Amino acid sequence: MYSEKVMDHFTNPRNVGEIENADGVGQVGNPKCGDIMKMYLKIENNVIVDAKFKTFGCGAAVATSSMATELVKGKTVEEALKITNQAVAEALDGLPPIKMHCSNLAEEAIKAAIDDYRAKNGLLDENAEKNACGRRCDDIHHMHEEE
Amino acid sequence: MYSEKVMDHFTNPRNVGEIENADGVGQVGNPKCGDIMKMYLKIENNVIVDAKFKTFGCGAAVATSSMATELVKGKTVEEALKITNQAVAEALDGLPPIKMHCSNLAEEAIKAAIDDYRAKNGLLDENAEKNACGRRCDDIHHMHEEE
């Protein structure tokens, strides 16, 4: 069901933990739906120098969190915002269709953490999209494989 | 499905054939339903001294014909008329429920042959039951096992 890469990132997740006094912290998901992703970013000169996460969720949620933290490190804030859910899924050699929403969660966690960073630093774009917190589970869960 | 006795009477049917100038000949059944039994009786002094049959029909039809001819031999006409379908079936160690109508056919063939004998000899009882020729197949065929 999961690719080897997913299982590797699930078994040995990179960057688990918290960053004390992080520059940006974002939490997305909903415990009702069975997944929450919390991302911590350390940002220096607009560059993400460290990222850590905590995740409550399935194997794919853990693996995408791990991959997302790997992907953002070293990137500028603007570059990080361009990371799409497809990019996260591809970096993991794909996800089962039923688990694709987990990669959405990773994309959203990055955005949420950066929003937080910008808010704290007065950089918030007025037109910024809201992150996906508080969606109903049904929106993301009730897709049948390929149907 | 069939008892050994049925198979024996099917494989080695007793009294197959015709009796020339028989004293009574009866034919029952309907080719549409897949079975016809024709019985020939030789009757001397009110006693059945010989019986033969020809049958178009299933294994049970052949076996009951064979058994019926065996049963009537040596009996008086009145005794022969008392042979029931149960008696024929029992003499064969039973028949599958779906085949029980074949034993009816044997009982009726005996009656028809005796009717013929009596008619030829002016002995016909006015109140005699008619034999079952010309029934619709559905009457006898559409019974589900035990249901």
Add this chain to the structure above:
Amino acid sequence: MGDKMIYLDHAATTPVKPEVLEAMIPYYTQKFGNPSSIYAIGRESKKAIEEAREKVAAALGAQPKEIFFTGSGSESDNWAIKGIAYANRDKGNHIITTAIEHHAVLHTCQYLESEGFEVTYLPVDENGLVSAEQVKNAIKPNTILITIMFANNEIGVIQPISEIGKVAREKNIYFHTDAVQAIGNIHINVEDMNIDMLSLSAHKFYGPKGVGALYIRKGVKITSYLHGGAQERGRRASTENVAGIVGLGKAIEIATQRIDEYNSKLVALRDRTIEEVLKKVPFVRLNGDRYRRLPGNVNFSFEFIEGESLLLMLDMKGIAASSGSACTSGSLDPSHVLLAIGLPHEIAHGSLRLTFGEENTQEDVDYLIEVLPMIVERLREMSPLYEAYLAQNKK
């Protein structure tokens, strides 16, 4: 009943091939995981099912996700027909089929009639064929489904499925075919033939009993039949018969790969049987079209004798055969198929179906054509109908 048995009833069922059984065995004891389970042996079962699905798809020219495993050919037929009927009630309530379908189709259609649907049972000609023209003429504005069998289980006749498929597609009506007897005997491509749904059953092509499949073209509007868990992508509930499905996959792969070789072998056995019996036995007819028939199917009617007696006598000589469809041998009515091609009842009662397969040889045919005429002769000598015929002809 000697020790040797010559099995000439492959249309009733077939033995499981050793390589098929071998493929199945591990899934009973070691690889027994539930395919819905997440751990290793569950994933292995899942993978085995998906591989079998690919094999079925390859055999039919379909996509794997258009294949759904079921518990039998009958279930596939029930699902296809009721599923279309209930899903498309808003569009109409008329179904077109033929008078010679298997009971899994006929009785399902009759059930639907009792539920307010309207069914046209197309008659067949004396060879057992329907034409695309007949189908076309039967279509009405409220027609939602055409269901016509690929090849008949009793008389082996093969219908013009491509032509019917074309008519169905032109008129935009769903087309289902019961191909239970066709798989492994006829090259099938659901795309080329415009088939929207197709039923098959493993035990007719050297796979196990109790497992079938239904092909459902992507986009076809059909309700589920078995409700419950999310197996078969939510469309057919039940823990999967993993070993059975693996067996079906293996069997269809073998059956369709060597179809031409298999056919030429069967045709040789079939044709010799037909020729010799027609030559040696008087008062006999071949039922079903002489050429548009399954390679292994022979169906005779012998006048003046009754089928069950014939079967019992053949069985005692070590030959396993059938009179009409095995499924209906519990019934005493003559076959609806033989009546539909116009046989009188008494002749329909005297029918014999011989269906050749894998293990049969020319020696089997030798033996058959030695034994069969004697048995027919013997039964005729016992038959009051034959006696009457002879008496009449003497005059």
Add this chain to the structure above:
Amino acid sequence: MGDKMIYLDHAATTPVKPEVLEAMIPYYTQKFGNPSSIYAIGRESKKAIEEAREKVAAALGAQPKEIFFTGSGSESDNWAIKGIAYANRDKGNHIITTAIEHHAVLHTCQYLESEGFEVTYLPVDENGLVSAEQVKNAIKPNTILITIMFANNEIGVIQPISEIGKVAREKNIYFHTDAVQAIGNIHINVEDMNIDMLSLSAHKFYGPKGVGALYIRKGVKITSYLHGGAQERGRRASTENVAGIVGLGKAIEIATQRIDEYNSKLVALRDRTIEEVLKKVPFVRLNGDRYRRLPGNVNFSFEFIEGESLLLMLDMKGIAASSGSACTSGSLDPSHVLLAIGLPHEIAHGSLRLTFGEENTQEDVDYLIEVLPMIVERLREMSPLYEAYLAQNKK
């Protein structure tokens, strides 16, 4: 994934026992005849089926002719419920069931709702139990069927079936029970318990997948579900899965003969697991009644962690387990059973089902209670919910 696997998911499915497989094998290759056929190997298949039917009847305290073989537990459920519903539409359209049934029952009931039937889903208490009183109070003049599972597949809770049967009989309403999880674990007698219909599935008691049975008390008014040939005395069409049915018969014979011995073994494993885990792991609860539960069933909820991650970690340690029902693992919703006993969503997501069986030993439990606490710990360290909990409790 080491070589050794400890299988703790017997509620999902069980391996076929060697003696069961051995009994099945001949029916694939040598004794492959169609049971409807008249010749020797056909009659042999028929006999094998009837012997299996007698075994099932003996296991349930029923008559052989009240047993009908099907393709799965799900099919049995679908047949029982839809069959009663459609056959008794003239008497009423109300069905009573519970909120914790298997999806084969729940989704069938939901389907019937869409067809105009009315269904009462009785709630259960925090231990997962319904009472006969609740059932009684739910009965209405138009109630035609009560369908309540014998034992739950997720939390193992055993319902008061005898009492419910009594209520149903008094009120003259048909009573069906899904006993798929109960067979081989609970002594069942359909007479004493006033059960009118009962579903079972071979693969839950060391038989093969893809074969089940439905007990239908003589006289019950029920329509057929699979239409077609005259198999199963005209009530369930399809060429019989002979090998599967033989396997079911053999498996139920073994399972019911040694039920007490088997149970005391499982209870020992179960109870030790419950005690040790409750002792060693904080923030954990046992789901389902502590005593009225299947001998092999353990179901925990671990706060702050999610079930699938737990399963993957256990799998990597060689332990095969499940989170809720295997059938629904394709879905991401938390188990409807756990929600019905009142668990909040996030706790329901952290559930683990361990179900013991034949091959398990106390060493397996040793290993489990060594490994499980560490895995829970590790996942909690990764969990933002646990972090939040700790932060809150520091304040």
